[in-house]
Amino acid sequence: MSSDDDPIDPLPTPHRPRLASAALRLATRAVDAAAAQRWRDTATILTLRGELAAQAALIQRQADALADMTRIFEAASAEARIGLWQCDLPDESLRWSEGVYDLFEFPHGSPVSRPETLACYTEEARRHLVAVRAEAIGRRSPFTLDAEIVAGRGSRRWIRITGSVETRAGVPVRLFGFKQDITEQKLSADRTRYRAEFDRMTGLANRSVFDERLAQLSESGALFLVDLDGFKAINDTYGHAVGDVCLQEAARRLRAACQETDLVARIGGDEFAVLVEREADGPFCEAIGRRIVAAMRDPYHHRGVCLRFGASVGIARVAASAPADLFTRADAALYAAKAAGRGTLRMALPR
Structure with a gap:
């Protein structure tokens, strides 16, 4: 047979396996790359999920702590x-x-x-x-x-x-x-202040407050010293309990008679004092003194017993002399009122 009759081989057989192998390698690498990327994406997602879960847990813990602190604060606030x-x-x-x-x-x-x-x-x-x-x-x-x-x-x-x-x-x-x-x-503070400033028996200002206000008295003011007449006899006859009731009644009457004054105080057993801090002329002082004497003169009925006491009043005006000896002058005027028969008033003479 001639060469023209021989079958024709289109390509050499070794070339086809090489092409298939290259394509396969390319495809394999693409699949591997995609798988690797997917793995990395999955790992990233898992990592992000873990971080988000951790953050959520932290936020929840913080919220729980805040709620707990709020409860504690409300409880402490209520207490x-x-x-x-x-x-x-x-x-x-x-x-x-x-x-x-x-x-x-x-x-x-x-x-x-x-x-x-x-x-x-x-x-x-x-x-x-x-x-x-x-x-x-x-x-x-x-x-x-x-x-x-x-x-x-x-x-x-x-x-x-x-x-x-x-x-x-x-x-x-x-x-x-x-x-x-x-x-x-x-x-509590008011009770403490009250005990420090007021007489427990009568509710009037005490000696400490009186001394402080006396030291601050202006040159136009006046001092009244009031001493009860007949109180010792009541105390000796009826006892201290009745005597205390009489002191309380005397304090009530003194407050009522001295509404135009600035301070009414109990400074001793049956001794009281009145201060006028504004301008107090002679007629004004005498009018206050007469009201005090008249108020104390009325009988006091207690548990079926008619109790009688009165008051002597000594008055000293600051304007009449230096304020340093005001108390001494008022006390001398009080002594003069008692010497005059009690139940009366005397004004201290200027020096």
């Missing part, structure tokens, strides 16, 4: 009778913690307005609060004041208000601070 308040400016909208609601005896979470709140303050406390608040806003400064309120259910209490002024670009935008119930402290 201390204290609460947080804030007032946004200029619309005067209020926000309170539960402690402030309790102070004012308002339902927790109920809407509150500044006019409604101010209505709870006594008139004097309201004036003081408005003035202090306006000054604090004007000066952008913190403030503190004590005020008396009548709460929603009628309870009277004293509260201490502390506040600060928040500003933005120099403009006041909010007030905030604490309100605390100080009723017990206030009453």
Whole structure:
């Protein structure tokens, strides 16, 4: 057979395996690269999920801690009778913690307005609060004041208000601070002051207060010394209990007769003193003295017994001489009134 009759081989057989192998390698590398990328993406997603889970757990722990601290604060606030308040400016909208609601005896979470709140303050406390608040806003400064309120259910209490002024670009935008119930402290302080300044038996000012006010008496003032007549006989006859009742009645009468004066004090057993700190001329002093003598002269009926006592009065005006010997001169005038038969008054002569 001639060469023209031989079958024709189109390509050498070794070339086809090389092409298939190259394509396969390319495809394999692409698959491997895609798998690697997918693995990396999966790892990244897992990492991000882990980080997000950790952040979520941290946020939850912080939220739990904040809620726990809030519960502790509310419990401590309730125990201390204290609460947080804030007032946004200029619309005067209020926000309170539960402690402030309790102070004012308002339902927790109920809407509150500044006019409604101010209505709870006594008139004097309201004036003081408005003035202090306006000054604090004007000066952008913190403030503190004590005020008396009548709460929603009628309870009277004293509260201490502390506040600060928040500003933005120099403009006041909010007030905030604490309100605390100080009723017990206030009453305790008042009792302590009362014991320090007032006579326990009669409720009049005591000797300490009298001495302090006497030292400050102006040159136009006057001093009255009052000594009860017949008190010793009552004390000896009926006993100290009845004598104490007579002292209390004498103090009541003395207050009523001396409403135009500035201080009425008990300075000894049955000795009293009256101070006039403004201008006191002779006729004014004599009129007060006569009222004292007349008031003490009326009989006093106690448990079926008619008790009689009176008063002698010595008066010294500061204008008549130096104030240093005012008490000595008034005491001399008192002695003169007793020597004149008791139940009368004498004015100290000028020196």
